[in-house]
Structure formats: structure tokens, C-alpha cells
Amino acid sequence: xxxxxxxxxxxxxxxxxxxxxxxxxxxxxxxxxxxxxxxxxxxxxxxxxxxxxxxxxxxxxxxxxxxxxxxxxxxxxxxxxxxxxxxxxxxxxxxxxxxxxxxxxxxxxxxxxxxxxxxxxxxxxxxxxxxxxxxxxxxxxxxxxxxxxxxxxxxxxxxxxxxxxxxxxxxxxxxxxxxxxxxxxxxxxxxxxxxxxxxxxxxxxxxxxxxxx
Ligand code: GAR
Numbered sequence: 422x423x424x425x426x427x428x429x430x431x432x433x434x435x436x437x438x439x440x441x442x443x444x445x446x447x448x449x450x451x452x453x454x455x456x457x458x459x460x461x462x463x464x465x466x467x468x469x470x471x472x473x474x475x476x477x478x479x480x481x482x483x484x485x486x487x488x489x490x491x492x493x494x495x496x497x498x499x500x501x502x503x504x505x506x507x508x509x510x511x512x513x514x515x516x517x518x519x520x521x522x523x524x525x526x527x528x529x530x531x532x533x534x535x536x537x538x539x540x541x542x543x544x545x546x547x548x549x550x551x552x553x554x555x556x557x558x559x560x561x562x563x564x565x566x567x568x569x570x571x572x573x574x575x576x577x578x579x580x581x582x583x584x585x586x587x588x589x590x591x592x593x594x595x596x597x598x599x600x601x602x603x604x605x606x607x608x609x610x611x612x613x614x615x616x617x618x619x620x621x622x623x624x625x626x627x628x629x630x631x632x633x634x
Contacts, residue, residue, distance in 0.1 A: 428616060429597040434623045438469045439630050445472035447625070448524035450515065450532035451479050455486030457530035457551060460618030461625070462493050470622040476522035478515060480534060496522065502534055512540040519544075527583075528625065533562065535587055546632055548583040551621050553613045555579060555595055560588035565610045568600065576600050576609065578617045580624035593624040 449458050458477060464470040477490040477497040490497040498518050505511040511534070519527060527540065529550040541548055554564040556579040559571075568576045577597040584590035596616035600609060 425599055425601055425612075427599060430616070430620060430623075431595060431597075432627070434619065435469075435626050438471065439626050440471050441629060445470075445526055445625065445629050446524040447472050447474045447526045447528050448515075448519035448522060449474055449477045449528045449530050451477060451486040451530045452481050452484055452533040453486060453531040455484070455489040455530070456614060457617055457621050458486055458495075459489055459493065461528065461530065461622050462495070464622035470626055472526075472625065475524035476518060478518055480511075480532075486531075508535060508537045509539045512537045512543075515540055516543045526625065526629070528621075529583065530621065536583060536585075538585055541583055541585065546582055546628070549580060549593070549624060549628060550583050550588065550590070551578060551580050551617055551624075552588045553578050553610065553617065555597065556581060556588055556592065560586075564588075565606050565613065569604060569606060569609060574600055576613060578613050578620060580620055582628065593627050594620045596620050 451458055462474060465472050474495050477495050478500055479486050480500055480502045482499060482501060487497055500511060500514050502511050525544060525547060527544050527548040552564060554568055555577045559567045575597050577595055579595045580593045582590045598612045598616060
């Protein structure tokens with residue numbers, strides 16, 4: 422019998438959490454609600470993830486993440502993708518904004534834009550993304566709906582280092598959750614998101630531990 426609460430995370434969450442020579446300097450990119458931004462901020466606040474959020478970049482003037490950044494007291498910058506002639510030119514501005522705020526980790530937390538080689542090469546190995554599926558299954562914007570339509574019995578979320586292909590690149594950590602017969606996109610998404618909030622801070626610590634060894 423499947424326990425609806427069962428969760429598998431691999432590798433395990435850090436215990437103890439690693440400390441670095443200096444706190445990691447994060448630039449967070451978000452397009453939507455910003456619940457992952459908040460989870461990362463909360464982990465930092467609890468003294469787990471040894472980091473500081475230097476700036477929150479968002480691309481949609483209506484995104485709820487803007488209010489969340491204000492509430493968390495984090496600097497925010499709107500870079501509206503509609504005002505850029507190309508993906509590369511948006512990425513150039515992202516790089517400048519991240520660097521101007523003293524950050525060198527790019528944390529895509531619900532960033533619903535494709536990134537280019539320009540951004541990836543500016544911060545080698547330090548552009549991370551979270552996705553609501555067990556990659557490489559169901560990349561793209563309808564991952565939860567596609568998992569339900571495919572009838573998978575397990576789903577979850579993945580944090581990975583970003584490569585050019587959408588939702589691809591070396592996997593850092595995954596969490597697995599059950600898919601229940603009565604699930605709707607909303608209930609499955611909520612179950613997955615609860616785990617996103619646990620694994621994203623851990624994945625950032627993991628990636629930084631790798632790059633500092
Ligand atoms: C998250 O579920 C994240 O996995 C997804 O967007 C949501 C953002 O939620 N990202 C992707 O689908 C990337 N392909 P949030 O704004 O509440 O953090």
C-alpha cells in the first residue's frame with residue numbers, strides 16, 4: 422500500500438550543513454509566485470544554507486514574487502523580457518545585474534524563460550534550476566499535467582546545473598513522491614512543491630561544496 426506521505430530524497434539532505442569561506446552570493450531568477458525564493462530565504466534564516474540573496478530578478482511585472490521579495494527585504498530588479506530584442510540581450514542584462522549586486526550563483530526558481538549560452542558561460546557550473554518532475558522525464562512547462570496524463574505512479578522534482586537544452590544538465594538532487602489515483606494537477610503540484618522547498622537549498626549547498634573542493 423502506498424503511503425501518500427512517503428518521500429525519498431537522494432542524495433540525503435546535508436547534516437550538518439556545510440559552511441563556506443564566505444556566504445554564497447545568490448542571484449535568484451523568478452517568474453511566478455516565488456515560493457522557492459521564500460524557501461531558500463527561510464533556509465538561510467534558519468542558519469542552514471550558508472548564503473545571502475543579493476538580488477531577485479523577475480521578468481513579469483505582475484509576478485507575485487515581487488511582493489514576496491519586498492516582504493523579505495530583498496533587492497529586486499524587473500527585467501521584462503518583452504523589452505529585449507533577443508534572448509541573448511536579456512541574458513546580458515541578467516549577467517550585469519547579478520554582477521552589479523555582487524552575486525555569482527544564478528538560482529532559477531520558477532524562471533520560465535529559456536537561457537542562452539551567454540548566461541551559462543558567465544557563471545560556469547553555477548547556474549542552477551529546479552523542475553517539478555524526475556528529469557529527464559517531462560521537461561518543459563506542463564510537467565505535472567504530463568506526469569498525470571502518462572499515468573506515472575511516482576513523480577517528484579529535480580535540481581540540476583543548467584545546460585542549453587531546456588531543463589537539462591547534471592542532476593544535483595531529486596525528491597520522489599507518490600502519485601495518487603485521486604490526484605489533480607493542483608494536489609500533485611502541492612505535494613511536489615513541498616519537496617522542492619526542501620531540496621533546493623540543499624542542492625545549492627551541494628553544488629557549492631563540489632565547486633569548493
Ligand atoms: C516550481 O514548481 C518550479 O519547479 C517550476 O516553477 C515553479 C515555480 O514555483 N519550474 C519549472 O517548471 C521550470 N521548468 P514558485 O514560483 O512558487 O517557486
